[in-house]
Amino acid sequence: xxxxxxxEQAFNGFQAGIxxxxxxxxxxxxxxxxxxxxxxxxxxxxxxxxxxxSLTALTQNFYLGILFAIPISxxxxxxxxxxxxxxLYKRDHMEQVLATFGLILFFNEAIxxxxxxxxxxxxxxxxxxxFVYILPEIPYPEFRLLVILVGFACAIGIHLLxxxxxxxxTVRAGASNAAMTAALGVNITRLRxxxxxxxxxxxxxxxMMLGPLTSVEPGMGEPLLILxxxxxxxxxxxxVRGAFIAAIIVGMVDxxxxxxxxxxxxxxxxxxxxxxxxxxxxxxxxxxxMAVVLVxxxxxxxxxxx
Amino acid sequence: MxxxxxxxxxxxxxxxxxxxxxxxxxLFPLYTGFADLPFWNDVAIRIMLLGMAAMGLNLVLGYGGxxxxxxxxxxxxxxxxxxxxxxYDIFNGWIHIxxxxxxxxxxxxxxxxxxxRTSGIYFIMITLAFAQMLFFGFVSLETFGGDDGMSIDxxxxxxxxxxxxxxxxxxxxxxxxxxxxxxxxxxxSRFGVTLRAIKSNESRVEAMGLTPLKFKITAYVISAMICxxxxxxxASWQEYVSPDIMHWTRSGELMIIIILGGLGTLAGPLLGAIxxxxxxxxxxxxxxxxxxxxxxxxxxxxxxxxxxxxMFGRGGLLGLLIKLFQRKGAS
Numbered sequence: 001x002x003x004x005x006x007x008e009q010a011f012n013g014f015q016a017g018i019x020x021x022x023x024x025x026x027x028x029x030x031x032x033x034x035x036x037x038x039x040x041x042x043x044x045x046x047x048x049x050x051x052x053x054s055l056t057a058l059t060q061n062f063y064l065g066i067l068f069a070i071p072i073s074x075x076x077x078x079x080x081x082x083x084x085x086x087x088l089y090k091r092d093h094m095e096q097v098l099a100t101f102g103l104i105l106f107f108n109e110a111i112x113x114x115x116x117x118x119x120x121x122x123x124x125x126x127x128x129x130x131f132v133y134i135l136p137e138i139p140y141p142e143f144r145l146l147v148i149l150v151g152f153a154c155a156i157g158i159h160l161l162x163x164x165x166x167x168x169x170t171v172r173a174g175a176s177n178a179a180m181t182a183a184l185g186v187n188i189t190r191l192r193x194x195x196x197x198x199x200x201x202x203x204x205x206x207x208m209m210l211g212p213l214t215s216v217e218p219g220m221g222e223p224l225l226i227l228x229x230x231x232x233x234x235x236x237x238x239x240v241r242g243a244f245i246a247a248i249i250v251g252m253v254d255x256x257x258x259x260x261x262x263x264x265x266x267x268x269x270x271x272x273x274x275x276x277x278x279x280x281x282x283x284x285x286x287x288x289x290m291a292v293v294l295v296x297x298x299x300x301x302x303x304x305x306x
Numbered sequence: 307m308x309x310x311x312x313x314x315x316x317x318x319x320x321x322x323x324x325x326x327x328x329x330x331x332x333l334f335p336l337y338t339g340f341a342d343l344p345f346w347n348d349v350a351i352r353i354m355l356l357g358m359a360a361m362g363l364n365l366v367l368g369y370g371g372x373x374x375x376x377x378x379x380x381x382x383x384x385x386x387x388x389x390x391x392x393x394y395d396i397f398n399g400w401i402h403i404x405x406x407x408x409x410x411x412x413x414x415x416x417x418x419x420x421x422x423r424t425s426g427i428y429f430i431m432i433t434l435a436f437a438q439m440l441f442f443g444f445v446s447l448e449t450f451g452g453d454d455g456m457s458i459d460x461x462x463x464x465x466x467x468x469x470x471x472x473x474x475x476x477x478x479x480x481x482x483x484x485x486x487x488x489x490x491x492x493x494x495s496r497f498g499v500t501l502r503a504i505k506s507n508e509s510r511v512e513a514m515g516l517t518p519l520k521f522k523i524t525a526y527v528i529s530a531m532i533c534x535x536x537x538x539x540x541a542s543w544q545e546y547v548s549p550d551i552m553h554w555t556r557s558g559e560l561m562i563i564i565i566l567g568g569l570g571t572l573a574g575p576l577l578g579a580i581x582x583x584x585x586x587x588x589x590x591x592x593x594x595x596x597x598x599x600x601x602x603x604x605x606x607x608x609x610x611x612x613x614x615x616x617m618f619g620r621g622g623l624l625g626l627l628i629k630l631f632q633r634k635g636a637s
Contacts, residue, residue: 031427035426035427037427037430084613087617088616088617091616093373093426093427093430094367094373094561094565094569095565095616097373097375097430097558097561098558098561098562098565098612098615098616099612099613099616099617101555101558101561101562101612102608102609102610102611102612102613102616103609103613104609105605105606105608105609105612106605106606106609106610106613107609108605109603109605109606109609110606112603113600113603113606222554226434226435226438226554229431229434229435230431230435232431233428233431233432233435237427237428279446279448280442280443280446280447282446283442283443283445283446284439284442284443287435287436287438287439287442288439290432290435291420291436294420294423294424294432295420295423298423298424298428299424299428
C-alpha cells in the first residue's frame with residue numbers, strides 16, 4: 001500500500017461520498033418531511049444520466065447536454081409527484097413501497113424500450129479528460145476533481161437553501177409539524193411538489209456526473225438508491241446535515257474498504273482465505289457500519305430535532 | 307394436545323378458502339396428467355413455494371404489522387443451505403432442511419433483534435439493507451460460485467427419489483400443508499391474538515404487562531424459518547442457486563403477492579402467488595399478441611398494474627372473492 005494509492009483512493013472515496021450525498025439529500029427530506037417511502041429515487045438518477053448522455057450525443061457538447069438535462073430532471077420529478085406520488089401520501093408505508101417499486105419496474109423497462117438494453121457511453125470532452133497534480137508527482141483525473149467541486153458546491157447550495165431561505169424555513173417547519181404549518185398559511189401541496197422536484201434535480205445531477213465514470217444503463221439507480229438509504233439511516237432520517245456526514249463516511253468506508261481490507265486481512269491470514277474473505281467483507285462493510293450505528297443510536301447519528 | 311386439535315379444527319372451518327386451495331393443489335397433477343401439460347406442474351411448484359414464502363412474510367407483515375422489506379434474504383439463505391451442503395458432499399434433504407431452519411432461525415434472531423429496535427420507515431430500510439448485505443456477501447463468495455451461482459443436484463429424501471415425476475411436487479405440497487396448519491394454529495393461538503393486538507396498538511399491549519418485542523421477535527423468527535424452508539425446496543427444485551434468488555426485487559415480489567391476495571389472511575398469499583405467477587406467465591404472451599416487438603418488455607405494463615393494485619385493490623383477491631360470495635368467515 002503506497003501513499004499515492006492511499007491518497008488517490010481517499011479522493012475517490014470523497015467523490016463517491018459527495019455523489020451519494022446529492023442523491024440522499026432529496027431523499028432524506030422526502031422520507032423525513034413527507035413520511036413517504038420513495039423507492040423510485042434511483043430512477044431519477046437514471047433519468048438524469050440518460051438525459052445528459054443522450055443530449056450530449058445530440059448536441060455534441062458535454063456542457064450543453066448537462067445544461068439541458070438539469071431542467072429535464074427537475075420536471076421529471078415535478079411531473080412524477082403530480083401524476084402519481086400525491087395520490088399516495090395518505091396510504092400506509094407498505095403501499096408506498098409497492099407503488100414506488102412498480103414505478104422502478106416501469107422506468108427501467110421504459111428506458112430499455114427507448115434506449116435499448118445496452119449501456120450508453122458518454123465520452124468526456126477533451127478539456128476534462130486530463131489529469132491534475134494534486135500533490136507533486138500525484139496525478140488525479142480532472143473530471144473526478146470537478147465532480148468533487150460540483151458536489152461540494154451543491155452541498156453548500158442545499159445547506160443555504162434549507163437554513164437561510166424562506167422556502168427552507170417552511171420545509172423545516174413542515175418537517176416538525178405539517179398540519180400546523182399548513183394552518184399558518186403555507187401551501188403544503190406546493191411545498192411537497194417543490195421538494196420532490198428539487199430532490200429529483202440533485203439526484204439527476206448525481207446521475208449526470210456518474211455517467212462518464214460508470215455506465216449509463218437501465219437499473220443503474222437501484223444500487224445507488226440502496227446505498228443512499230444506508231446513508232440516510234446512518235445520518236438520521238430527515239437530517240440534511242446528517243446525510244452529508246454519513247454520505248462522506250459511507251463513500252470513504254466503501255471505497256477504502258475495497259482496497260485496504262484484502263491488504264489488512266493478508267497481514268494476519270493465509271493468502272488464500274484472505275483473498276476469499278476480503279472482497280466479501282469489503283462489500284458488506286457499509287451495512288455492518290449501519291448495524292453498528294443502529295445498535296448505539298437507533299435513530300441515526302444526527303436525528304433532526306423534533 | 308386437544309387444545310391444539312380444536313384450534314386446528316376451528317381454523318379449518320374458518321379458512322375454507324385455504325382448504326379448497328390445498329385440495330386443489332393436491333388434485334392439480336390429475337388434470338395436468340390427463341391434459342398432458344407437465345410444464346404446468348412446474349408452475350404449480352413455483353406457485354406453492356413462493357406462496358409459502360409469502361405466507362411466512364405475511365405473519366410479520368399482515369398479522370404483526372412489521373413491514374419487512376428483506377425477507378428474500380431468508381429465502382436465499384434457505385436456498386444456499388442446499389448449495390453449501392452439496393458443496394461439502396451432504397445430499398440428504400432432511401439435513402438440508404434442518405440446516406436451513408437452524409440457520410434462518412439464527413439469522414432471524416440476529417437481524418430481528420437489530421431491526422426491531424426501530425419502527426416505521428427505519429424498519430423498512432434496515433431490513434432492506436440487511437438483505438442487501440447478505441446479497442453482496444454471497445456475490446463475492448467465490449467458493450460458492452459468486453455472481454454466477456452454483457448448480458446443485460436435487461436432495462435425497464431417503465426412499466423418495468425427487469427425480470421421479472411428481473415426487474417433488476407432493477413433497478412441496480406436504481410442506482405447504484404443514485406450514486398452513488402451523489400458521490392456522492399460530493394465528494388462532496393466544497400468541498397470534500397478541501400479535502394482532504400489537505399491530506393495532508402496541509403501547510396498549512405493553513400497558514397490559516406484556517413485552518411486545520418478545521412477540522415480535524418470535525413472529526419474525528418463525529416467518530424467517532418458513533421463508534427459509536421455501537427457499538430450500540426452491541433450490542432443490544431449480545437445481546441451481548445464485549445470489550439472484552435473494553435479489554431485493556424478490557422481497558418486493560413477496561410483498562406484491564401478499565397485497566394481491568389479501569393482507570393478513572391465511573389463504574391470501576397463496577391466492578396472490580397464483581395470480582402473480584399467472585400474470586408473469588400470460589402477460590408476455592398477451593403483449594406478444596398485441597405488440598410482438600415488445601413481448602420482452604412486459605414489465606412496462608406490470609409496473610403500472612402494480613400501482614393500480616395498490617391504489618384501487620383494497621382487500622386483495624380474497625377480499626374480492628368474499629365480497630362475491632358473501633359467505634361469512636370464508637377467509
